[in-house]
Each structure stands twice: as C-alpha cells, then as structure tokens.
C-alpha cells in the first residue's frame with residue numbers, strides 16, 4: 025500500500041549507509057505487507073500522523089517521564105515538566121472518557137496492559153498485606169495470559185482462581201460466589217480481574233453481575249481491575265457502557281493507546297481511583313520524588329503522542345473511530361452468519377467476530393491454513409475443549425472491501441458456494 029507512514033519513514037533515512045537503508049526498507053515492506061490491507065487476528069492499527077509528529081517533536085529531547093504525574097504537582101524545576109504535564113492531562117482526560125471525575129483518579133503511561141495488569145495485582149497484594157491478609161485474584165478463564173505472568177513474577181503462587189465460563193463466555197455467578205465465600209473463610213482480600221474485549225474471542229465480561237456478587241460479601245475486602253487493553257477506547261463509546269463513577273467497586277482500568285487509538289507502541293495507560301496506589305512502600309528516586317510504578321525510566325515522548333492524539337481526535341473523533349469499528353464488525357458478522365451459516369461469538373460492543381467451530385470439524389485445519397497469513401490463529405477457551413475460535417478484528421483502518429475479502433477467504437476454506445453477484 026502506498027503512502028503508509030512506516031514506509032515513508034523508512035525511506036527517509038538520510039545519511040544512513042546504503043546497506044542499512046536497504047535492509048530497513050525491505051524490513052518495513054515486509055511488515056507493511058503483513059499489516060495492511062486485510063482484517064487480522066490482532067488489534068494492530070497504523071499510527072496516526074499526529075501521534076508520529078508528536079513523537080518526532082519530543083524524541084530528539086529524550087524526555088524521561090518516570091513515575092506517576094498528577095495535575096498540578098509537576099515540579100517547576102523539572103526539565104521534563106512539559107511532558108509530565110501532558111501525561112497528567114492525558115490521564116485526566118482518559119478518566120473522563122471512562123465516565124469518572126478526574127479529581128477522584130490518577131494514572132500513568134506505561135509499556136502496555138501487561139504492565140497495567142502486573143501493577144494492579146502488585147498494588148492489590150500491598151493492600152492485602154497492609155490489612156494482614158493474603159490476596160486472592162479471581163478471573164474468568166478467558167483472562168489474558170499476562171495475569172498468569174504476573175502471578176509468577178509476584179510470587180502469588182496459588183492465589184489465582186480462574187473461574188469457568190458458559191457458552192457465552194460469561195463467568196459463572198455461582199462459581200464467583202463460592203470463590204468469595206472461600207476467600208472470606210481464608211481471610212483473604214480479593215481482586216477480580218474482568219476484561220473488556222479479550223484477545224482470543226473478543227469477549228466483554230459483564231461487570232454488573234460481578235459487582236452484585238462482591239456486594240453480597242461486604243466482609244471480604246474486594247475490588248475490580250478492568251483489563252480494557254483493547255476495549256478501553258471502544259466500549260465506553262458504545263451503548264451500554266455504564267460510567268465508571270457508577271461503579272464503586274471498579275478500582276482501576278488499563279487501556280492501551282497503542283491498540284485502537286493509533287499511537288505507536290509502547291503507549292499503555294493505567295488509571296485508578298486515587299489511593300489504590302498509595303499502599304506499601306514507594307521507591308525513592310534521585311530527583312523526582314516517589315515512584316509507585318513497575319518500570320523506571322519511560323519516554324516522555326509517548327506522553328506527547330497520547331496527548332496530541334487525544335486532543336486532535338477529541339471525544340467525538342474517538343467515538344467515531346470506535347463506532348466505525350463496531351459497524352464494520354457488524355457487517356462481517358452478518359456475512360459470516362447469514363451467508364455462511366457460521367456460529368460467531370460477537371458481543372454487541374466489540375470489534376471482534378470470533379468464528380466458533382467444533383474442534384472435530386474438518387474445516388478447522390483448512391480455515392487455520394487459509395487465515396494464517398492474516399495472523400488469525402485458532403484459539404480455545406479453558407473448559408470448552410470442543411470449541412475452536414477464529415477471532416477477526418475490525419480496526420479503524422479496515423474497510424468494507426477488506427471485510428469482503430476476509431469473508432471470501434473463509435468461504436473458500438469452508439468450500440462454501442461463492443456469493444451470487446446480483
């Protein structure tokens with residue numbers, strides 16, 4: 025595809041030796057071939073020009089945004105004051121997009137939702153320890169693998185309880201209730217991790233039933249962390265999102281600006297109710313006070329890119345992007361269901377359509393081979409060994425033509441008759 029920003033950048037390598045230039049051009053073309061012009065099984069989208077321009081403006085200065093930055097408390101003598109202020113503003117505005125008052129929350133930019141999930145669990149463990157309790161982490165079986173990574177890193181062996189999900193991939197309320205009752209007996213604090221758009225199936229965990237069950241156990245200190253790596257900049261702009269301010273149990277949300285929003289990696293953001301981070305012992309840094317985060321140095325240029333993207337798109341632009349993704353997904357869903365008579369898992373507010381086949385269906389192998397160039401891989405859900413899912417993501421850069429090509433790919437793998445051209 026011509027004019028793609030990655031290739032333009034790779035062509036603009038100035039004084040680099042010829043061998044270096046050629047190697048980078050070839051590499052960029054390979055990446056471009058994989059990423060552009062098709063629906064994929066991953067939430068990637070090319071960066072927006074405004075995000076790239078902001079990165080280019082700040083990167084030569086190499087600003088360091090280590091730590092958490094709050095509105096109004098960015099030190100006047102700090103050389104990176106301006107990128108820290110941009111980060112604080114971007115966090116405050118994201119909190120408002122999620123439907124909570126900026127004064128009640130804080131947050132910071134990080135490497136992505138893997139780090140967001142690790143941090144939420146780290147802080148939850150600190151809170152539990154400060155209450156003289158052990159932590160129980162409870163999550164539906166569909167939760168992202170970064171949660172099991174965090175269990176390993178944090179030494180939380182045995183603390184994670186994965187709950188079964190039903191055919192709609194929603195957690196069993198009875199299992200959650202039992203896990204809470206067990207936690208009460210074991211005098212544990214509980215962190216429930218819910219997800220807004222899972223990678224493997226596009227599932228959105230319903231928060232209200234989870235909250236209702238937590239409310240039934242007032243003697244168990246508990247809270248919810250929402251992994252909205254993919255859905256954080258989509259679900260809040262669709263019907264049915266209940267503002268964060270109306271969800272008192274929701275302690276923190278991780279959102280990736282490098283997924284739907286068109287900011288280059290690494291642009292994760294963890295936002296949280298103020299106080300969620302204040303437990304335990306912050307690490308004293310040499311010049312900037314206290315650091316409650318996992319990483320040390322982080323690029324302040326990312327703050328510029330996120331801020332510029334947020335301000336340029338505004339709530340209206342983000343809403344438009346999100347709704348366009350869902351509309352494309354609905355068109356894909358219609359073709360897969362109506363033309364090809366497939367079973368598809370596709371929550372209304374998600375940009376993912378996950379084709380569900382029986383694991384014993386001979387079409388599974390053919391579909392896997394056909395969709396492999398699009399990085400759509402077969403996935404399964406714990407507890408449902410008879411089902412295989414093929415998730416397709418409708419991202420902001422995708423088009424109706426690409427949806428049509430994807431449907432034709434599926435059709436040819438299934439050996440289904442071609443659609444009649446009227």
Ligand SMILES: Cc1ncc(COP(=O)(O)O)c(C=O)c1O
Nearest residue numbers: 136137138139168222223251253
């Ligand atoms: C639901 C979910 N959570 C967490 C992550 C991890 O995010 P990152 O790769 O930005 O660390 C992803 C990545 O795709 C994800 O889809």
